[in-house]
Amino acid sequence: MRLGIAEFSLESVTFLPETTGVDVFEEGALRGQDVIAGNRGANTAPGGFIDICEAEGVSMQGIVAVGAGAAAAASEEALARYSEEIVAGLDGLDGLLIHLHGALATPANRKADAHVLAAIRAAAGPDFPVACAMDLHGNLGPEVVEAANVVTGYHSSPHVDMAETGRRAARILLAAMQGRVRPVMALAKPGIMLPSIFTATALRPLADIKRQAAAWQAREKALLDVSVFCGFAYADTPDTGMSVVAVADGDEALARRAADDLAEQCSLNRFRLLKRELVHSIGEGLEKAAAVEGGPVCLLESADRMNDSSWTLRELLARDMGPAYAPFFFDPEAAAACVAAGAGARLRLAFGGKSSEKAGGPIETEVEVLEAGEKRFRITGPLKTGTEISLGPSALIRAGRVLVSLVSANYSAIDLDCFSQFGLSPQDFRYILLRSKTHFREVYEPLCSAIVILDTPDWGPADLTLLPYEHVPPETFPLGGASAEGT
Numbered sequence: 468m469r470l471g472i473a474e475f476s477l478e479s480v481t482f483l484p485e486t487t488g489v490d491v492f493e494e495g496a497l498r499g500q501d502v503i504a505g506n507r508g509a510n511t512a513p514g515g516f517i518d519i520c521e522a523e524g525v526s527m528q529g530i531v532a533v534g535a536g537a538a539a540a541a542s543e544e545a546l547a548r549y550s551e552e553i554v555a556g557l558d559g560l561d562g563l564l565i566h567l568h569g570a571l572a573t574p575a576n577r578k579a580d581a582h583v584l585a586a587i588r589a590a591a592g593p594d595f596p597v598a599c600a601m602d603l604h605g606n607l608g609p610e611v612v613e614a615a616n617v618v619t620g621y622h623s624s625p626h627v628d629m630a631e632t633g634r635r636a637a638r639i640l641l642a643a644m645q646g647r648v649r650p651v652m653a654l655a656k657p658g659i660m661l662p663s664i665f666t667a668t669a670l671r672p673l674a675d676i677k678r679q680a681a682a683w684q685a686r687e688k689a690l691l692d693v694s695v696f697c698g699f700a701y702a703d704t705p706d707t708g709m710s711v712v713a714v715a716d717g718d719e720a721l722a723r724r725a726a727d728d729l730a731e732q733c734s735l736n737r738f739r740l741l742k743r744e745l746v747h748s749i750g751e752g753l754e755k756a757a758a759v760e761g762g763p764v765c766l767l768e769s770a771d772r773m774n775d776s777s778w779t780l781r782e783l784l785a786r787d788m789g790p791a792y793a794p795f796f797f798d799p800e801a802a803a804a805c806v807a808a809g810a811g812a813r814l815r816l817a818f819g820g821k822s823s824e825k826a827g828g829p830i831e832t833e834v835e836v837l838e839a840g841e842k843r844f845r846i847t848g849p850l851k852t853g854t855e856i857s858l859g860p861s862a863l864i865r866a867g868r869v870l871v872s873l874v875s876a877n878y879s880a881i882d883l884d885c886f887s888q889f890g891l892s893p894q895d896f897r898y899i900l901l902r903s904k905t906h907f908r909e910v911y912e913p914l915c916s917a918i919v920i921l922d923t924p925d926w927g928p929a930d931l932t933l934l935p936y937e938h939v940p941p942e943t944f945p946l947g948g949a950s951a952e953g954t
């Protein structure tokens with residue numbers, strides 16, 4: 468038996484101008500046996516596929532693995548190219564284990580994950596076994612569960628269970644191929660969109676809903692998996708929002724009951740899922756942060772999808788509130804200028820706020836370059852542990868009491884690599900300015916004395932009614948229908 472391993476993942480922020488092209492996907496692309504070597508032992512979905520195949524003595528063929536994190540919608544060319552490459556790689560295989568994020572979209576195709584799976588199904592035929600491990604932030608439509616035999620998503624956000632999700636997908640698919648189970652699926656959509664910052668699975672009532680999902684599985688032995696997807700509200704698609712997928716062994720009615728019950732729980736809790744009280748304006752949030760006693764305060768500019776919003780950083784510089792650090796601030800142009808100037812240089816720099824008209828515009832100020840050069844390392848944090856990343860030309864700069872690490876890759880700081888890579892320690896700072904949504908919580912919740920969420924005008928606001936949706940059904944909460952409190 469020989470299984471294909473593939474990944475094509477993007478969390479598409481469709482409101483951003485431009486598209487994520489083949490050039491961006493190719494930066495970390497793996498092919499052939501490098502897909503296996505690059506993911507073996509890593510906490511990634513393909514890493515989990517590999518664990519199970521190796522434990523079961525199943526041989527593997529790496530096809531292609533490309534991923535670009537959260538960024539602008541994929542280009543049409545990228546969707547066509549990687550769909551074709553995956554399909555072309557199926558020859559001679561007995562089945563496929565694939566990781567798709569679930570929020571892949573192009574300007575013209577708002578159901579792009581389904582497009583990839585449908586292309587696989589069309590080429591390989593109705594009997595070809597396909598398991599798809601997805602991100603908890605996937606926006607699932609019926610076409611996804613129709614085209615795959617097994618669909619399962621990360622159960623946790625922060626996604627500390629990426630490899631476990633890959634292992635689950637592979638275990639169920641192999642059991643099906645050996646005739647031990649017959650997976651059938653049901654999808655239920657409660658019609659709810661959530662800002663990413665409120666999708667941390669430790670937050671109630673989401674934590675309660677996750678517990679109910681686990682209780683369904685504990686009670687019903689024929690349930691092979693129940694995944695509660697939170698969706699990705701910054702991708703404007705007909706499927707945007709929460710989804711529940713239940714996978715049962717042969718019992719479609721059971722899968723339907725479990726999925727519908729959990730979707731109903733989401734619907735009943737929709738106002739509590741949307742934690743408006745946790746979000747502050749910049750001024751209000753900085754005042755709240757200043758009043759916090761003790762160690763570092765995490766300022767979370769969660770509306771920023773490109774790691775370059777200048778709104779809060781500009782205000783931190785103007786207010787001179789204390790030692791602050793803004794890690795992994797994305798500006799290839801400014802990073803290159805600092806690398807050219809070299810460590811020790813002082814220069815006038817215009818950095819950040821360039822990704823769209825909502826990103827705040829560049830900050831112009833005198834800076835000192837403390838360190839400059841290429842940055843490439845293996846992740847030591849709890850997510851994607853062991854994966855190599857390249858931030859390209861990078862620089863640590865100082866402006867007043869604020870330190871900024873400028874990088875050339877759009878990559879969110881979620882663990883302590885953003886400190887250690889520049890010889891820094893979180894204890895050196897009063898404020899740490901992050902742009903992660905939930906993943907930072909695994910490391911920063913225990914570390915920081917408070918997390919203050921600031922809602923800035925960028926393309927990922929907590930108030931979803933500010934976004935110009937065109938494809939999301941208008942009745943989706945909180946846009947319309949039963950969105951008024953008390954209904």
Ligand SMILES: [Zn+2]
Binds near residue numbers: 602603604626
């Ligand atoms: Zn996610």
